[in-house]
Amino acid sequence: MxxxxxxxxxxxxxxxxxxxxxxxxxxxxxxxxxxxxxxxxxxxxxxxxxxxxxxxxxxxxxxxxxxxxxxxxxxxxxxxxxxxxxxxxxxxxxxxxxxxxxxxxxxxxxxxxxxxxxxxxxxxxxxxxxxxxxxxxxxxxxxxxxxxxxxxxxxxxxxxxxxxxxxxxxxxxxxxxxxxxxxxxxxxxxxxxxxxxxxxxxxxxxxxxxxxxxxxxxxxxxxxxxxxxxxxxxxxxxxxxxxxxxxxxxxEMALINLQIACLLDEREDLIKALEEVYFIKKVYPSDANFVMVKVDDANKRYQQLIENGIVIRNRTTQPLCENCLRLTVGTKEENQRLVENFKRL
Structure with a gap:
C-alpha cells in the first residue's frame, strides 16, 4: 500500500x-x-x-x-x-x-x-x-x-x-x-x-x-x-x-487550560450526582466534555427537561443507544440546575 x-x-x-x-x-x-x-x-x-x-x-x-x-x-x-x-x-x-x-x-x-x-x-x-x-x-x-x-x-x-x-x-x-x-x-x-x-x-x-x-x-x-x-x-x-x-x-493558552481543568472537575461532580438519580440506569465513563446516560424512557425525560428550560441531546435512535441521553458538561450553575431538574422529575 x-x-x-x-x-x-x-x-x-x-x-x-x-x-x-x-x-x-x-x-x-x-x-x-x-x-x-x-x-x-x-x-x-x-x-x-x-x-x-x-x-x-x-x-x-x-x-x-x-x-x-x-x-x-x-x-x-x-x-x-x-x-x-x-x-x-x-x-x-x-x-x-x-x-x-x-x-x-x-x-x-x-x-x-x-x-x-x-x-x-x-x-x-x-x-x-x-x-x-x-x-x-x-x-x-x-x-x-x-x-x-x-x-x-x-x-x-x-x-x-x-x-x-x-x-x-x-x-x-x-x-x-x-x-x-x-x-x-x-x-x-x-x-x-x-x-x-x-x-x-x-x-x-x-x-x-x-x-x-x-x-x-x-x-x-x-x-x-x-x-x-x-x-x-x-x-x-x-x-x-x-x-x-x-x-x-x-x-491565551493559560486561560484555555484553566477552563479545561474546570470542565474536568465539573464532569466528575456531574457523574457522581447523576448516579444518584433513580431513573438513570447507567452513567457511562467519559473522556469528553459530555456524559451519556441510560434512562428509563429517553423520549419522556428529554421532553420533561425541555419543558423546564434545559436542552440536551436524545440519542435513543442511535445504534446501541436505546434510551440514552447525552449531556454536555456546562458551568457549575448549569450542571446544578440540570441535576436538580433530574431529581425533581
Whole structure:
C-alpha cells in the first residue's frame, strides 16, 4: 500500500487553482496590490486572507508540536473530512467504514460524494472497535476508516492497541477524529504521525478551545497527504476574521487550560450526582466534555427537561443507544440546575 495508489487518479492529475496571493511570493510592506480585483478602500477586510494561513499555522505548530507542512486548516472539521473523502474516494465505486454509534457527518459527507458507507457497530456496553469485524468488512474499494476517539456519543476513548492494530492492518487511510482529545486522559495520536503514513488526525477549536463560532478544524497528516489536500481545498477557505480570532484565542493558552481543568472537575461532580438519580440506569465513563446516560424512557425525560428550560441531546435512535441521553458538561450553575431538574422529575 502506498498513499499515491490510494489517491483518486483525477486528483493526482489535477492542476490546482492558483490565486493572486499564491502567485505573488513577496512581502506586503509598502506595496500597491492591483492583482486580485479587490476593493482598494481599507476597512480591515477588503483584502483576501492569507490562503496558506501562515501565522496561524505557525502558532498551531508550536502548540501541537507538529511541523506546519503536516497541517491543513478547514472551515470546521467537516470541511476537512469532506476534502479527505473527495481526495481518496471515487464516487459510485469506493467506500468508507464507520463504527456506530458515531459522529453522523461521516455518513452524510459520504452520501454527498456518492460514496458507500459500511457500518460495523462498536461492541455493546464497552463501545470499543471490533477490530476483526472491521477488517472482515473491508474490501478492495475501502479507502477510509473513521475512528472517533473519544467517541461521540458514548464518550469513551478507544483502546490504543485496537487503533494500532487497525493502522497496521487496514489497507487504506485511518482517520482518528480527536475533537474531544483535550478532555481525555489518553495521549493524542499526533505524537505517532511519523510512524504511520496512513494516519490522519483531525482536531478542532470548537470544543476545549471554546471557539465553535469561528468554525476552524485542523488536519494533521504526512506531508504527502497535506500537499494533496492543499491542491483541492478552496483557495481562501479560512477567512480573515477566523484567522485573527483563532490567533487571539490560541495566545491565551493559560486561560484555555484553566477552563479545561474546570470542565474536568465539573464532569466528575456531574457523574457522581447523576448516579444518584433513580431513573438513570447507567452513567457511562467519559473522556469528553459530555456524559451519556441510560434512562428509563429517553423520549419522556428529554421532553420533561425541555419543558423546564434545559436542552440536551436524545440519542435513543442511535445504534446501541436505546434510551440514552447525552449531556454536555456546562458551568457549575448549569450542571446544578440540570441535576436538580433530574431529581425533581
Amino acid at each position: 502506498t498513499i499515491q495508489n490510494l489517491i483518486r487518479p483525477s486528483i493526482k492529475a489535477l492542476k490546482p487553482y492558483s490565486s493572486a496571493r499564491d502567485e505573488f511570493k513577496g512581502g506586503t510592506e509598502n506595496l500597491i496590490f492591483l492583482d486580485a480585483n479587490e476593493n482598494p478602500f481599507e476597512n480591515g477586510v477588503n483584502r483576501y486572507p492569507d490562503p496558506k494561513q501562515g501565522k496561524l499555522k505557525a502558532l498551531i505548530s508550536q502548540i501541537k508540536d507538529v511541523p506546519t507542512e503536516h497541517i491543513l486548516l478547514g472551515n470546521g472539521s467537516d470541511e476537512v473530512l469532506d476534502l479527505l473523502i473527495r481526495m481518496f474516494c471515487e464516487p459510485n465505486k469506493d467506500n468508507i467504514l464507520i463504527l456506530p454509534p458515531t459522529y453522523g457527518m461521516y455518513e452524510v459527507l459520504a452520501n454527498v460524494n456518492a460514496v458507500e458507507t459500511i457500518k460495523i457497530n462498536l461492541s455493546e456496553e464497552t463501545f470499543q472497535p471490533k477490530t476483526a469485524a472491521v477488517l472482515a468488512a473491508a474490501n478492495a474499494n475501502s479507502k477510509l476508516l473513521f475512528l472517533c476517539s473519544p467517541n461521540n456519543p458514548s464518550g469513551n476513548s478507544f483502546e490504543a492497541s485496537s487503533i494500532e492494530f487497525l493502522l497496521k492492518n487496514f489497507k487504506g487511510i485511518v482517520i482518528i477524529d480527536e475533537a474531544y482529545i483535550d478532555f481525555s486522559k489518553e495521549e493524542s495520536w499526533l505524537s505517532r504521525l511519523s510512524e504511520f503514513p496512513n494516519l490522519v488526525v483531525t482536531q478542532t477549536l470548537s470544543k476545549a478551545f471554546g471557539m465553535a463560532g469561528i468554525r476552524l478544524g485542523m488536519c494533521f497528516a504526512s506531508e504527502e497527504i497535506i500537499a494533496t489536500l492543499n491542491k483541492i481545498k478552496p483557495p481562501y477557505n479560512i477567512n480573515e476574521l477566523t484567522q485573527a480570532k483563532a490567533i487571539e484565542g490560541l495566545s
